[in-house]
Amino acid sequence: MNRTNRLAAIIMALQHGQETAHTLGEKFEVSRRTILRDIQSLSEMNVPIIAISGPGGGFRLMEGYVLPPLQLDPVEAATLIFALEGLSRYADTPFHEKRWTLMNKVKAIIPDDIMARMDPCSNSCSIIFLTAITFFLIWTHCWHASLNTGG
Numbered sequence: 001m002n003r004t005n006r007l008a009a010i011i012m013a014l015q016h017g018q019e020t021a022h023t024l025g026e027k028f029e030v031s032r033r034t035i036l037r038d039i040q041s042l043s044e045m046n047v048p049i050i051a052i053s054g055p056g057g058g059f060r061l062m063e064g065y066v067l068p069p070l071q072l073d074p075v076e077a078a079t080l081i082f083a084l085e086g087l088s089r090y091a092d093t094p095f096h097e098k099r100w101t102l103m104n105k106v107k108a109i110i111p112d113d114i115m116a117r118m119d120p121c122s123n124s125c126s127i128i129f130l131t132a133i134t135f136f137l138i139w140t141h142c143w144h145a146s147l148n149t150g151g
Helices: 003-015 021-028 032-044 074-087 098-109 112-124 127-149
Strands: 049-052 058-061
Touching: 003 021, 003 032, 003 058, 021 032, 021 058, 032 049, 074 098
Parallel strands: none
Antiparallel strands: 049 058
16 A cells, blocks of 8 residues: 555544554554654544543543545536446456445436436446446456556
């Protein structure tokens, strides 16, 4: 996991409750010292992290602080829906299970009037377009995996 992803993951972990540097280090497979540097960096970025000392201490986010939800504009949502529908044509991708839950989540946040305009488009998309998007998603997944493994 790269540093940027780890910083975001630390915030997400702290949204669920208090954590120690040790437990965060174990979760993200880095040293306690790295976590302390990350906490310092997050504090410098104005993330309101509270340090609690002593037994039972650790770090937590200030009450009420949450990461904003992912915001997609209608074009981004449509792009994601088309890409996921393209993936549904292939049963043996690494995204087999998650594509359905993600598609349902994205469809749930799209207003009904926009979804009504998207449905006819999704049914008439060419297989070439869907194949290109599928290839791009698989390539991106493999590329990110190679970065994380150093290969």
